[in-house]
Amino acid sequence: MKFAWSVLLILLLPQCFSIGIHHGVYHYYSYNEMVNLLNELKEKHGKIMEYYSIGKTYGGRDIMVIKISDNVSIDENEPEILFTAAHHGNEKPSYQFLLKFIQYLCNEYDKNVTIKHAVDNAEIFFIPMVNPDGVENNTRKNMEPNNCIGENIFSVMRGVNLNRNYDIGWDEWKPWYFTTTTATPYGDVLLSMLGYPPEYRGEKPFSENETKAIKIFVENRHIILAADFHTGAGKIIFYPYGYTNRKPKDEATFISIAENVSAINGYAFSEAGKAATGMEMDWLYDKHGVYAIIIEISREIAPQEENKVEEIVRENIPACMYLINRANEFMKSPSL
Numbered sequence: 189m190k191f192a193w194s195v196l197l198i199l200l201l202p203q204c205f206s207i208g209i210h211h212g213v214y215h216y217y218s219y220n221e222m223v224n225l226l227n228e229l230k231e232k233h234g235k236i237m238e239y240y241s242i243g244k245t246y247g248g249r250d251i252m253v254i255k256i257s258d259n260v261s262i263d264e265n266e267p268e269i270l271f272t273a274a275h276h277g278n279e280k281p282s283y284q285f286l287l288k289f290i291q292y293l294c295n296e297y298d299k300n301v302t303i304k305h306a307v308d309n310a311e312i313f314f315i316p317m318v319n320p321d322g323v324e325n326n327t328r329k330n331m332e333p334n335n336c337i338g339e340n341i342f343s344v345m346r347g348v349n350l351n352r353n354y355d356i357g358w359d360e361w362k363p364w365y366f367t368t369t370t371a372t373p374y375g376d377v378l379l380s381m382l383g384y385p386p387e388y389r390g391e392k393p394f395s396e397n398e399t400k401a402i403k404i405f406v407e408n409r410h411i412i413l414a415a416d417f418h419t420g421a422g423k424i425i426f427y428p429y430g431y432t433n434r435k436p437k438d439e440a441t442f443i444s445i446a447e448n449v450s451a452i453n454g455y456a457f458s459e460a461g462k463a464a465t466g467m468e469m470d471w472l473y474d475k476h477g478v479y480a481i482i483i484e485i486s487r488e489i490a491p492q493e494e495n496k497v498e499e500i501v502r503e504n505i506p507a508c509m510y511l512i513n514r515a516n517e518f519m520k521s522p523s524l
């Protein structure tokens with residue numbers, strides 16, 4: 189009997205230990221929790237908020253767009269802004285922040301004249317979970333099988349890095365050891381063994397459901413300004429280009445946007461400068477003339493402490509309010 193009790197104790201100990209560790213760990217929204225939240229917000233704030241799906245992922249999840257504006261069901265002649273997050277599914281603070289920002293706009297609209305003015309004079313679009321399959325599986329890439337031998341042996345070969353799949357510099361890949369972009373899923377096995385994140389760019393530009401959906405969405409809108417949120421690189425604002433050292437012709441405007449955002453959230457800023465090919469930011473700017481930036485909001489990919497996530501939210505809500513107002517200025521005077 190004594191022996192049995194000690195075995196039981198040993199079996200139970202790790203459970204107690206893990207319960208202890210997980211106590212107080214920050215909870216990021218799951219995909220289903222996001223959908224429930226969007227339902228609730230639409231019921232309560234349907235006058236200024238709506239959402240809809242622009243496509244399905246390999247895993248059958250919806251790629252959701254949220255629109256916030258006055259007369260939300262009407263396409264008005266107002267500046268359009270696009271906020272995207274979770275191209276990389278494991279970068280959870282990125283979408284968590286956008287969902288908090290959406291809630292903030294909904295809740296403050298009737299109480300805060302500044303917020304009301306911003307919402308009334310813009311059409312604000314959000315795609316908080318570009319890669320919901322990656323969010324649910326806590327992976328950087330999506331969950332496309334890639335149909336290659338050994339995908340079940342090396343799970344890292346599964347999936348495409350969605351922020352390498354846009355049609356901008358996509359062909360300018362180099363062998364895996366020279367760049368962060370790999371041409372085949374096999375390269376990701378080597379990268380992961382060397383401690384680098386998986387980077388497979390896909391079979392061709394826009395080969396993925398998620399990027400295809402964003403392409404069609406953007407082609408049917410007139411987005412003026414955009415910010416794409418990421419984690420893992422510290423707190424820093426990037427502007428184009430990221431696929432080449434070539435300077436954007438609107439460099440002065442980008443620097444002015446980045447400087448202003450930096451003055452608000454306190455982050456550093458820099459040209460992305462040959463960081464990666466096939467990124468949404470470069471594509472939005474180069475093909476659609478959108479003033480697109482990336483905001484990296486955390487050194488840790490997904491911090492577990494609530495105060496760190498709260499800090500990100502606190503830093504970036506005012507920064508995004510600035511971007512909304514800046515889009516409005518562009519609308520009034522396109523040469524700004």
Ligand SMILES: [Zn+2]
Nearest residue numbers: 276279418419
């Ligand atoms: Zn990222």
